[in-house]
Amino acid sequence: MSTSRTSKASQTSPASRKALVALSDISKYYGNVKALDGVSLEVHAGEITCVLGDNGAGKSTLIKIVAGLHQHDGGTFAIEGEETRLGSPREALDRGIATVYQDLAVVPLMPVWRNFFLGSEIHKGRGPLRRLDVEEMRTTTHRELLRMGIDLRDVDQPIGTLSGGQRQCVAIARAVHFGAKVLILDEPTAALGVKQSGVVLKYVAAARDAGLGVVLITHNPHHAYLVGDRFVLLKRGAMAGSHAKDGIALEELTRQMAGGSELEQLSHELARTPAPDLSGGVAKG
Amino acid sequence: MSAEAPPAEETIASPRPVRGSLPRRLVGRPELGAVVGAVAVFVFFSVVADAFLQWSSFSTVLYASSTIGIMAVPVALLMIGGEFDLSTGVLVTSSALISSMFSYQMTANVWVGVGVSLLATLAIGFFNGYLLVRTNLPSFIITLGTFLILQGCNLGFTKLISDTVSTKSISDMEGFPSARKVFASHLTIGDVEVQITVLWWFALIALATWILLRTRAGNWIFAVGGAKEAARAVGVPVERTKIGLYLGVALAAWISGQHLLFNYDVVQSGEGVGNELLYIIAAVIGGCLLTGGYGSAVGAAVGAFIFGMTNKGIVYAQWGADWFKFFLGAMLLLATLLNWWVRKRAEESK
Numbered sequence: 001m002s003t004s005r006t007s008k009a010s011q012t013s014p015a016s017r018k019a020l021v022a023l024s025d026i027s028k029y030y031g032n033v034k035a036l037d038g039v040s041l042e043v044h045a046g047e048i049t050c051v052l053g054d055n056g057a058g059k060s061t062l063i064k065i066v067a068g069l070h071q072h073d074g075g076t077f078a079i080e081g082e083e084t085r086l087g088s089p090r091e092a093l094d095r096g097i098a099t100v101y102q103d104l105a106v107v108p109l110m111p112v113w114r115n116f117f118l119g120s121e122i123h124k125g126r127g128p129l130r131r132l133d134v135e136e137m138r139t140t141t142h143r144e145l146l147r148m149g150i151d152l153r154d155v156d157q158p159i160g161t162l163s164g165g166q167r168q169c170v171a172i173a174r175a176v177h178f179g180a181k182v183l184i185l186d187e188p189t190a191a192l193g194v195k196q197s198g199v200v201l202k203y204v205a206a207a208r209d210a211g212l213g214v215v216l217i218t219h220n221p222h223h224a225y226l227v228g229d230r231f232v233l234l235k236r237g238a239m240a241g242s243h244a245k246d247g248i249a250l251e252e253l254t255r256q257m258a259g260g261s262e263l264e265q266l267s268h269e270l271a272r273t274p275a276p277d278l279s280g281g282v283a284k285g
Numbered sequence: 286m287s288a289e290a291p292p293a294e295e296t297i298a299s300p301r302p303v304r305g306s307l308p309r310r311l312v313g314r315p316e317l318g319a320v321v322g323a324v325a326v327f328v329f330f331s332v333v334a335d336a337f338l339q340w341s342s343f344s345t346v347l348y349a350s351s352t353i354g355i356m357a358v359p360v361a362l363l364m365i366g367g368e369f370d371l372s373t374g375v376l377v378t379s380s381a382l383i384s385s386m387f388s389y390q391m392t393a394n395v396w397v398g399v400g401v402s403l404l405a406t407l408a409i410g411f412f413n414g415y416l417l418v419r420t421n422l423p424s425f426i427i428t429l430g431t432f433l434i435l436q437g438c439n440l441g442f443t444k445l446i447s448d449t450v451s452t453k454s455i456s457d458m459e460g461f462p463s464a465r466k467v468f469a470s471h472l473t474i475g476d477v478e479v480q481i482t483v484l485w486w487f488a489l490i491a492l493a494t495w496i497l498l499r500t501r502a503g504n505w506i507f508a509v510g511g512a513k514e515a516a517r518a519v520g521v522p523v524e525r526t527k528i529g530l531y532l533g534v535a536l537a538a539w540i541s542g543q544h545l546l547f548n549y550d551v552v553q554s555g556e557g558v559g560n561e562l563l564y565i566i567a568a569v570i571g572g573c574l575l576t577g578g579y580g581s582a583v584g585a586a587v588g589a590f591i592f593g594m595t596n597k598g599i600v601y602a603q604w605g606a607d608w609f610k611f612f613l614g615a616m617l618l619l620a621t622l623l624n625w626w627v628r629k630r631a632e633e634s635k
Contacts, residue, residue: 106515
């Protein structure tokens with residue numbers, strides 16, 4: 001996997017490339033509440049940009065701006081060098097930005113192939129006989145999933161019968177197939193076990209190798225470090241750091257992510273708690 | 286982990302998707318429970334009622350099934366789309382009343398009334414749908430409201446205009462014979478006398494099945510009922526789909542209403558109350574989930590057929606018609622349980 005990646009990266013030298021998506025100094029207010037302040041982020045083709053942060057750090061606000069659900073209040077948002085303001089998720093999709101939400105990705109009771117083509121169905125025939133090209137869609141779904149490394153024998157099964165990881169993968173494969181240039185993944189591994197997470201991360205890497213710019217939102221630094229090329233840390237709506245992979249080690253990333261100095265203080269406080277007192281209290285009661 | 290090899294062209298195992306085995310695919314169909322139920326009801330009444338197996342009985346059963354089935358099919362689509370409509374029963378009566386009273390009061394050709402009724406019925410359907418997508422209130426509440434409003438209007442306007450609870454006869458008016466031919470005639474096929482409503486019913490089943498399984502709109506209906514937000518996120522026009530479903534229900538209510546009018550000539554304004562539940566029951570027996578996203582038009586039609594067989598079978602067995610509701614309730618519970626059990630088995634076997 002790594003060989004194909006380096007070959008891809010060497011095709012275009014970093015200096016000549018324009019960022020697919022570039023946010024600079026973005027801010028966003030909900031009424032008087034400042035949700036984002038001065039956040040910058042760049043997404044390049046064939047790279048994975050990880051956005052890390054605790055709950056409430058502004059991760060979801062940030063992706064909602066890129067996905068077209070919200071508009072930013074300050075700063076600039078450029079797609080391939082052109083400054084824009086997205087009005088709807090449909091507009092974002094048309095500009096090549098696809099978002100895979102953790103829980104909103106698929107319709108569980110519908111067959112895999114119907115989910116894959118939902119909203120972008122293929123037709124054949126004319127006039128009143130215009131109809132869905134079921135065979136074409138079934139084979140395409142099968143082929144595209146296979147290309148991502150998912151060998152699903154029966155694409156007619158309800159997608160709800162797949163595992164959580166597989167469902168995320170179908171959503172990713174769908175975004176790749178429909179020509180997304182930028183793929184935003186909202187906590188794709190949050191609800192998954194270790195093995196399932198590994199599978200999903202592999203498909204994230206596969207999407208990167210297909211030349212997409214990937215934004216991976218996560219609060220797990222270990223997952224981020226496995227696949228990420230650059231890391232943006234958010235804390236209470238502001239930038240807490242932006243690093244390239246060779247500029248930061250996993251331990252440092254984990255430490256910053258976990259709250260850095262706050263965590264050290266917490267560990268001191270916890271360490272001083274006198275344990276024997278507690279058990280004594282229980283025995284008396 | 287090694288089985289799920291890294292993405293590479295070499296991992297291609299089966300170049301084309303395969304379909305599951307036939308029994309498994311059958312078990313996965315939503316109408317299975319209804320079909321099993323229909324066979325059971327058929328066998329039951331064949332044994333207990335001698336008259337049940339005659340051709341003329343069959344024709345009567347089909348007719349009873351079609352009067353419910355014409356509405357059950359679009360109601361099933363609406364339920365697959367995740368919504369209810371409690372106003373369907375009285376909407377049928379409203380539709381009949383409008384065309385009868387308009388023609389009578391204007392002394393116009395009855396076809397004019399029929400046309401006005403179509404527009405008015407569709408407008409009521411649109412009102413239901415528009416209110417739903419605008420307010421996001423539960424459809425149960427909204428259509429309960431229109432149910433009561435229509436029920437009141439049916440009685441109130443009829444009394445105001447005709448001074449009685451029923452409409453005046455329009456059988457001597459221009460256009461009545463031709464309209465009767467379209468909405469309330471019958472033809473003989475072999476030994477069986479087939480009411481034209483049966484043909485309307487079959488046409489609706491075919492149309493609804495085509496829409497559900499072979500058009501983009503069908504894909505959207507399943508999606509908005511199964512996971513509204515996920516559908517919206519991939520660009521499905523949720524509002525338009527839901528309003529369209531209510532328009533479909535209204536269209537069928539119009540067909541049903543015109544049959545009511547041209548079959549009996551006069552319309553009782555209090556009719557139709559309670560029928561909305563029969564339509565929903567037929568759809569649920571046919572495998573529609575109350576929560577949406579799952580079901581079929583054919584299943585709802587089979588549900589209506591079960592209704593027809595039970596309704597008439599009790600008469601042929603010479604039991605009191607009072608037992609009909611008991612059977613209907615038992616059928617509803619049994620079919621729903623069977624559907625639930627089959628689906629559970631199907632999911633476990635995967």
